Amino acid sequence: MTDPLSHLVQDLRPVVARPAGVTAAAWLVFAAVTPVVLTVIGLGLRGNFEVIGGDATFWMGLVALAGVIFTAARLGLTLAHPGARVSPAMRFSPYAALVLYGVFALMHQEAEAAGTFRDGLDPAGVGCCLGIAGLSILPGVVLLFVLKKLAVVEPLAVATALGLAMGAAGAIGIAFHCESSNAGHLVVFHGGAMVALGLILRPFARQLLRW
Amino acid sequence: MGIEARVHRDTLLAEAMVKAQKGDQAAYRELLESVRVIVNLYSARVLKRMGRYDPGIAEDMTQEVLLALHQKRHTYDPAQPFLPWLFSITRYKVIDYGRRERRRPTHSMEGIEEALAAPVFSEAGTERDLEQLLSTLPARTRELLEMVKIEGLSTAEAAARTRLSESNVKVLVHRALKTLRGRAVKGEVT
Numbered sequence: 001m002t003d004p005l006s007h008l009v010q011d012l013r014p015v016v017a018r019p020a021g022v023t024a025a026a027w028l029v030f031a032a033v034t035p036v037v038l039t040v041i042g043l044g045l046r047g048n049f050e051v052i053g054g055d056a057t058f059w060m061g062l063v064a065l066a067g068v069i070f071t072a073a074r075l076g077l078t079l080a081h082p083g084a085r086v087s088p089a090m091r092f093s094p095y096a097a098l099v100l101y102g103v104f105a106l107m108h109q110e111a112e113a114a115g116t117f118r119d120g121l122d123p124a125g126v127g128c129c130l131g132i133a134g135l136s137i138l139p140g141v142v143l144l145f146v147l148k149k150l151a152v153v154e155p156l157a158v159a160t161a162l163g164l165a166m167g168a169a170g171a172i173g174i175a176f177h178c179e180s181s182n183a184g185h186l187v188v189f190h191g192g193a194m195v196a197l198g199l200i201l202r203p204f205a206r207q208l209l210r211w
Numbered sequence: 212m213g214i215e216a217r218v219h220r221d222t223l224l225a226e227a228m229v230k231a232q233k234g235d236q237a238a239y240r241e242l243l244e245s246v247r248v249i250v251n252l253y254s255a256r257v258l259k260r261m262g263r264y265d266p267g268i269a270e271d272m273t274q275e276v277l278l279a280l281h282q283k284r285h286t287y288d289p290a291q292p293f294l295p296w297l298f299s300i301t302r303y304k305v306i307d308y309g310r311r312e313r314r315r316p317t318h319s320m321e322g323i324e325e326a327l328a329a330p331v332f333s334e335a336g337t338e339r340d341l342e343q344l345l346s347t348l349p350a351r352t353r354e355l356l357e358m359v360k361i362e363g364l365s366t367a368e369a370a371a372r373t374r375l376s377e378s379n380v381k382v383l384v385h386r387a388l389k390t391l392r393g394r395a396v397k398g399e400v401t
Contacts, residue, residue, distance in 0.1 A: 004274060005243045008281045014234035015285035081286045082299030151283040153303045210307075211283070 020077035020084075023146060028070045031139035031165065035173025038135055043177040052181065057108035061186070062175060064104050067097035068168035068194065073143060076161035080150035091157075094164050098191060105186040112181035120184025128178050128185070132170035132193040140166030140197075144208065152209040159205035163198030170194075225293035232284060243277060244388045250276045250301055257305055260326040276304045302327060352387045359384050 039045075052058045071093035078084050109115070143162055152158045171190045180186065201208065224245060230238035254272040258264040279300050287296050309323030348356065351373075358369040359380070366384070370377040 005240060005247070005277070008243060008277060009236050009240045011281065012231065012234060012236050012239050015232050017232065017285050017288055019288070081288060081296075082283070082303070083291060083295035083297070084288070085291070151279070151286045151300065151303075153299050211279075 020074055020081065023077050024070055024074035027073050027139070027143055027146065027165075028066060030142060031069050031073070031169035032066055032172050034138055035135040035169050036176055038138070039173040039177045043131070046177050046179045048179050049176070052112070055108065055111055057104060057111045058175075058181075061101060061104040061108055062172055064097055064101035065168045065172045065175070067100065068094055069165050069172070071097050072161045072165035072168065076143070076147060076158045076165065077150070079154045079158050079161070080147050080152045082151050082153050094161065098164070098194065101191060102183075102187050105183040105191075108181050108186070109183035114181035114183075117182075117184040117187075120180060120182030120186070121188060122185070125180075125185050125189035128174055128180075128189045129193040129196070131174045131177070132167060132190065133197065134170070135173040136166040136170030136197060139169040147209060148211065151211055155205035155209040156202055158209055159201040160198040163196075163201040164194055167194030167197035170197075221292050221294050224297075225289065228284070228287055228293055229289045232287065232289070243280075244385070246280065246297060247273060247277060248388060248391050249297070253298070253301055254305060257323070257326050261322050272305055272308050275308055276301045279304050348387055348390065352383055355380060355383050356387045 046052065071090075075086070075090055075094060078086055078090065106117075109117070114120075140162065143165060147158060147162065171194055174190065178185075178190075224242060227238045227242035227245075231242055250273045251269060254269040254276075255264060255266075257272075258269055280297070283300065287293070306323060306327060313323075355369055355373065355375075358372065359366060366377050366380045369375075369384075370380045373380070375383075
């Protein structure tokens with residue numbers, strides 16, 4: 001009877017271990033650019049971009065979203081390496097970036113005199129949630145593909161991180177179409193869409209990330 | 212065995228893993244042989260906690276873990292210790308095995324998550340089990356195994372110390388690991 005170890009030994013090929021941060025940075029570029037391109041081509045650039053584009057608080061919000069993308073992706077990718085040490089700071093970092101996004105949204109509202117927080121809670125804002133979900137699909141599928149090549153041992157945490165990361169990618173895209181500068185709208189419908197995607201993926205975590 | 216020896220053992224396994232990641236088949240075989248014993252012990256302990264010890268099931272679990280280790284060896288970060296990586300994979304695959312087998316009428320794996328709620332390998336427990344296993348070997352074989360697998364000597368160095376040929380040392384170490392694995396599977400530790 002052949003020793004089962006021999007099959008494994010004979011099948012051995014060199015492999016390259018890539019640090020989670022490097023992969024997350026590469027995915028950040030793809031996740032940030034692709035939704036913007038799709039938005040501009042598919043939905044059209046927001047009509048007031050010439051005005052908003054000169055507002056630093058608009059770009060600060062995008063930087064915060066890029067922060068959510070990178071920290072959530074890095075967390076998910078790190079957790080996909082068994083035995084990896086993940087500090088509380090790393091686990092909390094995507095939520096810290098989300099809070100920063102909320103702060104910059106308030107600053108943006110102030111800068112653009114876009115009413116009060118409550119003014120932005122029009123249910124029509126759900127359209128942005130759907131747009132974010134749609135734009136998040138391609139970056140989400142790519143990141144999921146990368147995660148499945150690794151070894152996820154904490155599927156719930158990784159699924160939440162995946163949802164946040166892909167949601168933030170969608171939110172970056174929709175920011176170039178949605179004309180609202182109201183913090184209520186941005187926090188509830190854009191930020192809320194990111195959180196919702198993280199929660200929606202949780203029940204499917206084990207099946208999605210199984211290996 | 213003190214902390215230094217445990218760290219040394221982890222270092223040896225980590226070095227073998229790094230060589231294996233580069234395609235070194237000899238180092239990989241040695242690594243797999245050592246890992247097989249460790250995982251067999253782990254699986255046996257989990258099953259005993261559940262009151263369902265079966266050497267066949269322990270061996271099935273071990274083979275699943277070894278296959279997972281092989282398929283996911285690119286996820287090992289050389290800058291990190293080896294054993295936490297191994298035990299994380301082992302725990303995941305053992306739970307996964309238990310969940311799959313729960314659906315089958317032949318193997319009842321109820322309670323596997325509870326069995327893994329407490330650490331399976333406490334430091335003292337691990338050393339006691341390994342000492343027990345090693346004590347079942349003849350003195351010379353035990354000495355050789357300790358030189359090569361714990362102290363980290365090469366087979367040439369161990370051969371020089373014991374005045375045996377290198378090929379003889381390799382055969383004795385290989386047989387010793389096979390014996391230990393068989394005894395761990397049969398549960399010849401408490």
